[in-house]
Amino acid sequence: MSETTPRRVASIEELKNLVGVTLGPTRWHQVAQDDINAFADITQDHQWIHIDTERAAESPFGGTIAHGLYGLSRTPALMAELLQAEGFRHVLNYGYDKVRFTSPVPVGSRIRMSAEVIRAEERSPGELDVVTRLTLETEESDKPSLVAESIGRFVS
Numbered sequence: 001m002s003e004t005t006p007r008r009v010a011s012i013e014e015l016k017n018l019v020g021v022t023l024g025p026t027r028w029h030q031v032a033q034d035d036i037n038a039f040a041d042i043t044q045d046h047q048w049i050h051i052d053t054e055r056a057a058e059s060p061f062g063g064t065i066a067h068g069l070y071g072l073s074r075t076p077a078l079m080a081e082l083l084q085a086e087g088f089r090h091v092l093n094y095g096y097d098k099v100r101f102t103s104p105v106p107v108g109s110r111i112r113m114s115a116e117v118i119r120a121e122e123r124s125p126g127e128l129d130v131v132t133r134l135t136l137e138t139e140e141s142d143k144p145s146l147v148a149e150s151i152g153r154f155v156s
Contacts, residue, residue, distance in 0.1 A: 006084040012128050012156055015085075016120045023082040023132075024114035028139070029074070031066050033107045039070045061104055068101035071111065071136050071146045078113040079132070085154060094129060094151040103143045110139050118149070126156045 004024055009015050033053065040046050048055050049065055056064040076093055085091045105111060119131040129151050136146035 004082070006080070006082055008084045008086060010085075010087045012122075012126065012154065015128055015130055015154055018117040018130070019120050020117065022114055022116045025112045025137075026078045026081040026114075028110040028112050029078070030110050031070075031105055031107055033064060036064060036066055036070065036107055039067055039073070043067070043069065045069075061106065064107040066105040066107060068146065071101070071105055072096070072099060072148065074111070075113060075134055075136070075146075075148070075150060078136075079115060079134075079150070079152075082113070082115050088154050088156050090153070090155040092153040092155075094153040097131075097149040097151070099146070099148040101146055103138075103141050103145045105136075105138055105145045106140065111136055111145065113137070115150070123153070128154045130154060 007023055009018070036050055040051050045067055049059060049061070050067055051064065053064055113134060113136045115132040115134050117130060118133050121129045123129055132150050132152070134148045134150050135144045137144050
């Protein structure tokens with residue numbers, strides 16, 4: 001996979017035509033300990049495997065790892081690198097299905113995401129739900145760190 005510029009769409013029909021298309025991947029993004037600490041503070045999830053660098057060094061992971069939800073929370077911003085919707089009244093994150101944290105994201109690693117458009121379901125005239133299969137990966141592993149189906153609602 002090679003890095004890409006965002007795909008621009010300006011209509012419901014253009015979105016429907018993306019079914020079967022894989023977007024991305026995004027550029028690489030560094031996962032920093034300061035970001036993980038901030039995420040731990042905001043979510044009140046201070047498990048040692050995420051924030052205690054000394055203790056985590058003795059773990060099977062060899063260091064701190066990102067929260068699974070940290071990766072999921074990054075997906076909307078990463079999706080913006082892949083798809084730019086123009087001229088819609090609303091573009092909403094409607095939710096996620098089939099979320100799995102399939103391998104750890106070591107702090108200090110870099111992540112990127114690709115998204116395959118798997119369905120486009122018309123809710124009503126001018127309103128479309130677009131389902132994308134998200135794959136978040138690190139440079140260190142052949143196995144994705146996160147897979148999920150994201151549902152975006154586009155209202156023209």
